[in-house]
Each structure stands twice: as structure tokens, then as C-alpha cells.
Amino acid sequence: MKFYITTAIDYVNAPPHIGHAYEKICADVIARWHRLKGEKVYFLTGTDENAQKNEQAAKEAKIETKKFVDQNSKLFEELCKKLNLSNDDFIRTTQARHTKVAQEIFKKVFDKGDIYKGNYEGYYCQGCEAFITEKELVDGKCPEHNKEPEWLKEESYFFKLSKYQDKVLKLIETNTFILPQKRRNEMISRLKSEGLKDLSVSRTNLDWGITTPIDKKHKIYVWFDALINYVSALGYPDEKPYKEFWPADCHYIGKGINWFHTIIWPAMLMSAGIPLPKTVYVHGYITLNGKKISKSLGNVIDPIFLIDKYEIDPIRYAIIRDIPHGEDGDFSEKSLINRNNNELANDLGNLLSRTLTLIEKNFNSEIPESKSELTFDIEKIDKLMQNYELDKALAEIWKFVNKCNKYINDKKPWEIKDKKELEKILYTLADSLRIISILLHPFIPETSEKINKQLNIQLGTLKDCKPNLLKKTKIKKGEHLFKKI
RNA sequence: GCCUCCGUAGCUUAAUGGUUGAGCGCAUCUCUCAUGAGGAUGAGGUUGUGGGUUCGAUUCCCACCGGAGGCACCA
Numbered sequence: 294m295k296f297y298i299t300t301a302i303d304y305v306n307a308p309p310h311i312g313h314a315y316e317k318i319c320a321d322v323i324a325r326w327h328r329l330k331g332e333k334v335y336f337l338t339g340t341d342e343n344a345q346k347n348e349q350a351a352k353e354a355k356i357e358t359k360k361f362v363d364q365n366s367k368l369f370e371e372l373c374k375k376l377n378l379s380n381d382d383f384i385r386t387t388q389a390r391h392t393k394v395a396q397e398i399f400k401k402v403f404d405k406g407d408i409y410k411g412n413y414e415g416y417y418c419q420g421c422e423a424f425i426t427e428k429e430l431v432d433g434k435c436p437e438h439n440k441e442p443e444w445l446k447e448e449s450y451f452f453k454l455s456k457y458q459d460k461v462l463k464l465i466e467t468n469t470f471i472l473p474q475k476r477r478n479e480m481i482s483r484l485k486s487e488g489l490k491d492l493s494v495s496r497t498n499l500d501w502g503i504t505t506p507i508d509k510k511h512k513i514y515v516w517f518d519a520l521i522n523y524v525s526a527l528g529y530p531d532e533k534p535y536k537e538f539w540p541a542d543c544h545y546i547g548k549g550i551n552w553f554h555t556i557i558w559p560a561m562l563m564s565a566g567i568p569l570p571k572t573v574y575v576h577g578y579i580t581l582n583g584k585k586i587s588k589s590l591g592n593v594i595d596p597i598f599l600i601d602k603y604e605i606d607p608i609r610y611a612i613i614r615d616i617p618h619g620e621d622g623d624f625s626e627k628s629l630i631n632r633n634n635n636e637l638a639n640d641l642g643n644l645l646s647r648t649l650t651l652i653e654k655n656f657n658s659e660i661p662e663s664k665s666e667l668t669f670d671i672e673k674i675d676k677l678m679q680n681y682e683l684d685k686a687l688a689e690i691w692k693f694v695n696k697c698n699k700y701i702n703d704k705k706p707w708e709i710k711d712k713k714e715l716e717k718i719l720y721t722l723a724d725s726l727r728i729i730s731i732l733l734h735p736f737i738p739e740t741s742e743k744i745n746k747q748l749n750i751q752l753g754t755l756k757d758c759k760p761n762l763l764k765k766t767k768i769k770k771g772e773h774l775f776k777k778i
Numbered sequence: 779g780c781c782u783c784c785g786u787a788g789c790u791u792a793a794u795g796g797u798u799g800a801g802c803g804c805a806u807c808u809c810u811c812a813u814g815a816g817g818a819u820g821a822g823g824u825u826g827u828g829g830g831u832u833c834g835a836u837u838c839c840c841a842c843c844g845g846a847g848g849c850a851c852c853a
Contacts, residue, residue: 304853344852344853346853415851478782479847480848483782483848487850492850496851516851517851578847617791639813640815643812643813644812646811646812646815647812647816648811651811651812654811655811691801699816699817702817707811708811775813
């Protein structure tokens with residue numbers, strides 16, 4: 294079995310914020326879970342760099358555009374490392390491997406007869422040097438430049454999106470293509486009520502972007518180009534990763550770009566004769582301390598700053614537990630601190646600590662051989678993970694942690710004189726911790742490794758999440774798993 | 779304006795046509811292996827408001843109030 298998962302590629306005209314971190318962490322957890330199941334996983338993330346806005350932002354910063362996107366893309370790459378992501382690749386849409394494929398697919402769609410020359414008409418603001426929508430106008434003026442736009446006609450190539458309306462509708466009506474269901478309903482009703490118009494897929498008068506293979510005056514519209522990253526990164530059409538991993542099993546994206554991924558992207562693929570992705574999972578947005586993340590509110594926290602302050606595992610843990618799957622959710626430092634101290638340090642860290650100390654004192658640091666009394670329902674958790682309910686899966690794992698703590702209290706090993714009985718209790722605890730370290734690995738990989746190191750064992754797979762697989766080993770009690778904040 | 783979704787204890791949330799379950803926080807009790815950790819108990823809800831269907835609604839229907847989201851070239 295293979296599993297190909299992607300995140301959206303990020304816009305590089307501003308540095309990363311906590312929302313980017315959230316999407317990447319979730320995708321990473323899913324990727325790691327599938328690896329635990331023994332599947333061959335490919336996890337892709339990257340940056341979207343051909344937008345016109347980059348050119349403008351670079352101009353404002355008085356740097357060359359290429360240099361500007363290089364700098365900002367680096368910030369996202371650095372973020373991936375800091376988040377401890379297990380991504381297999383990082384695509385940049387300015388890379389030659391991408392521009393080549395973007396042009397190739399554009400040509401393919403053109404050759405199919407699905408791209409034709411027409412005129413794009415709309416309001417054009419001289420200040421923005423761009424078309425703006427009627428909705429964006431305030432009192433008939435561009436709000437940014439306080440100028441009345443002019444009605445302009447521009448030559449443009451159009452993609453016959455309308456041709457694919459029925460096929461796309463049929464696709465999105467299948468019940469696993471768009472998840473969660475709420476997002477599927479939105480797209481279905483919108484498609485049914487509005488229908489599809491052809492899409493302008495080229496722009497003139499731009500210096501930045503990918504030139505169309507059919508007309509040198511035109512650049513490829515940035516969305517048409519951006520979506521293609523999912524196949525260009527794999528080396529479409531001939532390279533091995535493409536053959537092995539396409540179609541994608543999951544495009545993990547935010548709700549703002551649902552339409553592009555579930556309507557436009559499938560239509561492009563249909564036209565180009567490329568197989569369709571299996572699932573587009575649409576997550577919600579994050580608020581920070583209860584407020585929308587926005588520059589004007591000045592609450593844009595650099596996630597790298599947060600990681601340096603708190604370490605990555607508590608952040609991964611808190612952000613996943615705090616945000617209900619598919620919904621918007623809030624991330625706050627207060628909640629992070631709470632969860633770090635109560636759940637990570639007290640429940641889990643202390644469980645390991647008390648277990649290892651008991652083994653140290655009673656069995657000279659050697660895990661005794663016996664039979665475990667605790668079991669864990671892996672099916673339930675795997676089901677939650679299949680359904681992308683990461684928050685609930687993690688809560689379920691925590692129930693097991695709590696069960697272990699209660700087990701110690703009930704059994705009172707510090708009062709037990711009978712050696713066999715004591716062996717059984719401590720084996721049960723150590724073996725349960727072994728299972729916990731596997732289950733937690735996708736969520737908090739560093740912590741999982743620390744547990745294994747102290748138990749002096751290797752990380753298992755999901756198949757090993759059954760009791761009694763722990764062998765007699767000498768433990769190596771180390772530092773506490775978590776520091777309290 | 780049109781279309782989704784939501785409104786349950788201070789906060790986050792689960793569930794169901796028939797006496798609303800849980801976690802955090804709070805209060806009390808308790809163990810001592812452990813990171814002043816762990817465990818137990820308790821207080822707290824007429825399930826947004828009004829109406830309807832029903833023997834019975836928090837769950838189904840309608841209206842209203844409140845909140846979130848989507849509405850194509852903006853990513």
C-alpha cells in the first residue's frame with residue numbers, strides 16, 4: 294500500500310504564521326500514522342511563488358523578485374524543520390522541475406482543445422496594476438488607491454471549465470472525495486446553483502510567472518500553475534515517484550481553497566487525462582487567543598518563536614487536541630501551558646517516571662518477564678485516524694495513559710510483597726508504555742523516541758500495539774519527558 | 779441578498795424521540811512508587827427564544843435571536 298499526502302503550497306509574500314504550522318503538523322501526523330501502518334508514504338509540502346503579488350511585494354521591499362521569493366521560501370522550509378515534519382520533498386513553483394511540467398500540462402490541455410483565446414473583461418485599477426472584482430470596490434472605487442477603476446478588456450486564454458461541469462458534479466457527489474461532509478455540501482450546492490463558467494488561465498503584461506507554451510506574451514494564471522505542483526513534484530509523467538505515488542490519497546488543505554482543489558483541479562486533470570486524487574480533506578482556520586490572525590490586529594505570532602519558547606512536541610500536542618477536526622478552533626498559550634503541565638508532564642511524564650523508578654528499585658532496572666493485564670483497542674483509534682479525527686484519536690490515546698495511572702493506584706505496587714504479582718504489575722506498566730510510545734509517535738515523535746530510549750527498546754509499528762511483546766531489557770531511566778512551564 | 783453549518787454546566791465538547799455524558803477549571807477527601815505528581819467524590823445544565831407535531835422533544839418541523847462559514851480568477 295502507498296499513501297501520498299500533500300499540504301497546500303504556501304504563498305511567500307508574507308512570513309509563516311500559526312495557521313501554516315497547523316496544516317503542516319496535521320498532515321505530518323497523518324503521514325506518520327500511515328508509515329506506522331507499514332504503508333509506503335510520500336509527504337509533500339512547499340511554496341507557491343509565481344503570484345503577481347510577489348512581484349509587488351518585492352518591489353515594495355526594493356529587492357529583485359527572485360531574491361525575495363528565495364528569502365521567504367527559506368522561512369517556510371525552516372519552519373518545516375522546526376516543526377519536525379517528515380516531509381519527503383519540498384516543492385517550489387519557481388523550480389525548473391515544476392515550470393517544465395506546468396507548461397507541459399498547459400500544452401496538453403490546449404492540444405485537447407480545452408483552451409481557447411478570448412477576452413477577459415473587468416474592472417482594472419491602475420494603482421494595483423491588476424483587475425479587481427466588483428465586490429472589492431468600495432463606493433465604486435478601489436479601496437486601496439481610492440481611485441475609480443476602468444473597464445478593461447484584455448486578451449486571455451480560457452480553460453473550458455464549463456465542459457466538465459457534469460463530470461465534476463458526479464465526482465464531488467461521491468462521498469469520500471471531499472471531507473468533511475459539510476465542505477462537500479457547500480461545493481455541491483454552489484456548483485448546482487451557479488454552474489461553471491470558463492476560467493481565464495493566462496495573463497499578459499506580467500514579468501513574473503511561467504510563460505505559456507503556446508504564446509510568449511502570456512503567463513500562466515497562478516492557480517493553474519500552482520495546483521500542478523502535486524504532480525510536478527513527483528516527476529510527472531515519467532519519473533518513478535509519479536508512477537508509484539500518483540494519484541494523491543489526500544490533499545490536506547484549508548477551507549479557503551476548497552473550490553480550487555475540488556472543482557478546478559479535477560477538471561484540469563480530467564482534461565489532461567491524469568487520474569484524480571482520492572480525497573481532499575478541508576480543515577478549518579485557527580484563531581489565536583480567540584482572535585482572528587491578522588496583521589491589523591498585530592497578533593501574528595511567528596511559529597518559530599513559539600517553538601523556540603516551548604519546544605515542538607507540546608505545541609504539536611496542544612494544537613491537535615485543541616482544534617476539533619474539520620472545524621475552526623482556537624490556539625492559545627494558556628491552553629498550551631495547561632496541557633503541557635497537566636497532560637504531558639503530569640499524566641504521561643510522571644507515569645513513565647514512576648514506572649521506571651519502581652522497576653529500578655524492585656528489579657535492579659531490569660524489566661521483569663510476565664503477562665500484561667491491560668489491552669488497547671487499536672481498531673477504534675485507526676478508524677478515527679482514517680476519518681481524519683486527529684483530536685479524538687489523541688484523546689483516545691490519553692484515556693489509555695489515564696488508565697495506566699489508575700492501574701498503579703489500584704494495584705499499589707509499593708505495598709506488594711509477592712514477587713510474581715509485582716512482576717506482573719510492573720511488566721503491565723512497561724508494556725503499556727511501549728504501546729503508548731508507538732501510538733504517540735505520529736503526534737509527538739521526539740517524546741516517543743525519548744520513551745523508547747528510557748525503556749531501551751526500538752520503536753514498533755502499529756501491528757505491535759498489542760500486549761506482551763516487551764522483552765526483558767535493562768531500562769535507562771533518564772531526564773523527565775517534559776518540563777513544567 | 780442567496781446557500782451551508784452551529785447555539786447543551788464558567789470554558790471545550792459527547793449523545794439520544796422517553797430521567798443530558800465527559801474533559802478542563804472549582805470544592806472536598808485520599809494514596810506516597812512518582813515531576814507538589816496520582817486516585818476518588820461533589821457542586822454546576824428547565825440542552826439560544828417562541829410556537830407546532832407527539833403520550834412524550836434537548837433530538838423532528840416552523841419562526842425568531844445570536845454566531846461561524848461559502849458565494850469563481852483573491853491565495
